[in-house]
Amino acid sequence: MRKLQPATQASEQIILQHNPFYSPAALSGTAFEDLVASFQSHVPTFKASPPGPRQSFRWKSDVVVGPGLGVFRRNRYTADWAVTKKATDERLSIILPIAGVADATIGTRVSTAPPFTALLAPASLSHHIKLRCVGGEYASVTLMFDVDVVSRVLSAIFDGAKLSKLDLTPLLDLSTGAGATFNLLAQTIVSGMLDARLFERSPLAMSLLVESALRLIFEHVPHRLSFRLNRDQLEVAPRYVRRAVDFTHANMHQPLTMIDIAEAAGVSVRSLQAGFRKFKDTTPTAYLRRIRLEAVHAELSLSENRLPVSEVALKWGFTQMGRFAAQYHARFGHYPSETLMWTR
Template sequence: MPQASWNAFDHLSFAGTDLQELSTSLSRLHSRIDVRPEGSRKAQYQINMVRARGISIIASVYDGDFSIHFPASAETITVLIPLAESATVTVADRKLPSIQNQGILFDGQSNGQLRIAGPRTHLCLRVPHLEFARRIEARLNASLRGRLRFANEIDLSQGSGMDVALLAMTMHHGLMGETLRKSPRALGHLLGAMLELLIDAIPHNYSQEFSRDRKSPVPWHVKRAIHYMHGNISQVMTLKEIADACGVSPRTLQDGFRKFRMTTPMAYLEHLRLDVVRQELSSAHPDQSVRTIAQKWGFTHVGRFSGQYRKRFGELPSQTLSRIGENPVGAGKIEISRSQRMALAE
């Protein structure tokens, strides 16, 4: 399997009428997807899928009477953008119409079902939860407090939602032909734009903070503290040391971070370090030690570090490391350089 980048992605194209073959093919990119007949009408399908960096883009044309069942996967968010005709999506026992001008999102906390009855064309995105979280953190320049939660319905009739629908049509057309499969870099840029538009179009539990962040410029001492943290991220540092480097009192620094970053300076530093550790674990050799990597970035108590890591990413650091050994595609997550991270403080 090729290394995950938008210059080398997994591609799968198929068409047919056999639902068992459809189930098997869909499960090649995301396991345990089950397709079930719902009536006597003969099924037909034509699908083009690509996958890289843990993200799948699925351009589909269906006809017939059947349902597609997605198992719960807390790490994956699924976005369904209808392009022609209708279908029904069931999320946590709630039935949602997937029709023109209304997209659907389900975050994988519960099993999902897509019910096809007649012709149907759509674009489906399956994106790691962490990918959305990182993009929102980059916008806010702040670590998220708790799990990111989106609304299930997307208004595609206006604003950013309309742009999502138009972009989905372009991507679907490019994938069903050969244009985007021959230009993976263009596909990567289109996907990045799509994810940013979705963040604007779908209400989530950080939507209000986007508006507040635009209205309130970040104070210079908070910016300077963030730069100081990035520049000394592997070193032991105290709140007083950071405050002294910024020329303010610890209390002023605390107040600034609480107001403009919705956390404390030391919690912010901890999240920065956890992100760096995860990035290194995601590209490390399986024989490397979690302890060595954690201590390299300032985590001296490995037991406490493992708890912090699991709370932030939903898995133990050893699981991240072992998964890379089993599936090198996982190593292709987006990497942010030190200079890029520091630029986010501006």
């Protein structure tokens, strides 16, 4: 953590006051139960440990939800409290402390995130986070990336990787390098989400910003698959494989055949199969099945989903329910009915 001289601190505070993270919050109160209730419809199931009975507690908070992302911005508290989460989905929460400190146990890792540090907390890993005041105040911004966008970005970079298996390093320094770039992206995303008109004018731009922020995290924060980044740069898949991948993602809800994919890629079926084996370490059919399974898993993991498993499976091209359930279990380690049960 940088040690700032008094003059530098004053200058930095002036800059921060114009930061979108510091805009006034919409909600406030003194009852801890009201704070928890304000999160209930937007945050996956969590257990909150309230401040001590002798502590004076005031809070300010609001939630802005946008495409692929829920932004919990300008959270401010005057007493320590803690949150414990355990979910089964692939959401990623990134906490950006502004004042105070976030002490976290994520999986088996214990970390402390002061200001100018991002705390990366995958929802699928059990974690306990204590929000600790310094000078009587804790304040932060939290970006929560949805299941589908996390899966899409990870699949584009690491073909089928799961966030829960990535072992992502939990801390990112925001003062230099990739961290500073991510901080600017986060500020831009928050500014755009605070201006509802931006959603109407350019929802695609917001989606691209969200995906760019995630891609930067997965490409620059150390994890188990970081070694593949250098290897993949040395052996880039040919254009026809990339065309096939793009076509498959765009049309995975359609009844695709190998001939359809090969024609879209502009090569023969045999060449397509050889290209996928060499550069994707799989077959086109297996690749299509995997991304369809991920789409089903993402939809079943949404708390707002009200469709039964069979309808979601049919929607994404699975017609034989027994075989689908077995393939789902092999991919995610549990059955689709269990995913649905955990989210309701």
